[in-house]
Amino acid sequence: MKTLAIDTSNQPLTVAVVDGDRVLATTTITTQRKHAAYAMEIVERLVKLAKLTPADLERVVIANGPGSYTGLRVAVTIGKVLATTLGIELVTVSSLQTLALNVTAEQHLVVPLFDARNEILFTAVYRTSPTGPKLVVPEQHVALADWLQQLQQFTEPLTLVGSDVPKFVAQFQEHLNVPVRTVAGINNLPQASQLAMFGEQQPPVADVDQVVPNYLRMTQAEAEWQHKHPGEGSTGYVEQV
Incomplete structure (x- = not known):
């Protein structure tokens, strides 16, 4: 299956074209966050380098x-546009699960994580398996202190992954009573080739x-609306837009 994969969810921008378990072309950029300016250009270039046309993608x-x-809106928009215009399948994969794919043992x-600023993380716990990472603790936007408390339940070593x-x-090492491991170098970056091959099975x-x-x-607009409308939840916000 000829598959294009895109991850623009954080600082790295990674794109790949694969055919089954063969990587045809891939690029990962970590030096800028102007994903909207570069992502589509990179997609077009990689498809061409893979000696394919857009119509070949499945x-x-x-x-x-x-x-x-x-960043999230860039990949989602490109994915939806391509799926709709080319009449091909669209698969979505968690950005945290994408990072967890880099741990193969x-x-x-x-524990994949992204820095959400102010001692807050995007994170979760997955367990590796032959068919891909399985969710153990749900993905959260959580204060670091609260997350460390949640992780106290585990008696096995934890492997952290992510450029942050x-x-x-x-x-983590100070507050947890289990070995805390890390991965090396490029394995802390999302790999679109891994994302593509995993996505082919989903x-x-x-x-x-x-x-x-x-x-x-919540987006900033939602947070501001709820601040002005305490107790009204998010349904009212959606109706107001």
């Missing part, structure tokens, strides 16, 4: 969050039009 896989508001507990891990690893979305980014937190 599936597009996107990392749909959590992460940067703007079986039966390991993996160096900011927090010392606190069911496509039933309705492309209903796909939205998984922000895992």
Whole structure:
């Protein structure tokens, strides 16, 4: 299956074209966050380098969050447009699960994380398996202190993964009573080639039009609306827009 995968959810921008278990072309950029300016250009270039045309693609896989508001919208928009215009399947995969794919040892507990600023993380716990990471603790937008308390339940080693891990690893090691491991170098970056091959095994979305980014937190507009309308929840906000 000829598959295009895109992850623009955080600082790295990673794109790949694969055919089954063969990587045809891939690029990962970590030096800028102007994903809206570069992502589509990179997609077009990689498809061409893979000696394919857009019409050859059979599936597009996107990392749909959590992460940067703007970054998430880039991959989601490109994925939906391509799926609709080319008439191909669209698969969405968690951005945290995408990171967890980089830990291949079986039966390991993996803690992928992104820095959400102000000592807050996007994170979860996965267990590795032959068919991909399985969710153990749900994905959260959570204060670091609260997350460390949740992780006290585990008696097995934990493997942290993500380019933001160096900011927090010392606190994990200090507050947890189990070995805290890290991964090396490039394995802390999302890999679109891994995302593509994993996405080939996942069911496509039933309705492309209903796909939205998984922000895992309220947008600024929602937060401001709820501040002005205490006790009204999010339903009223949706009706007001």
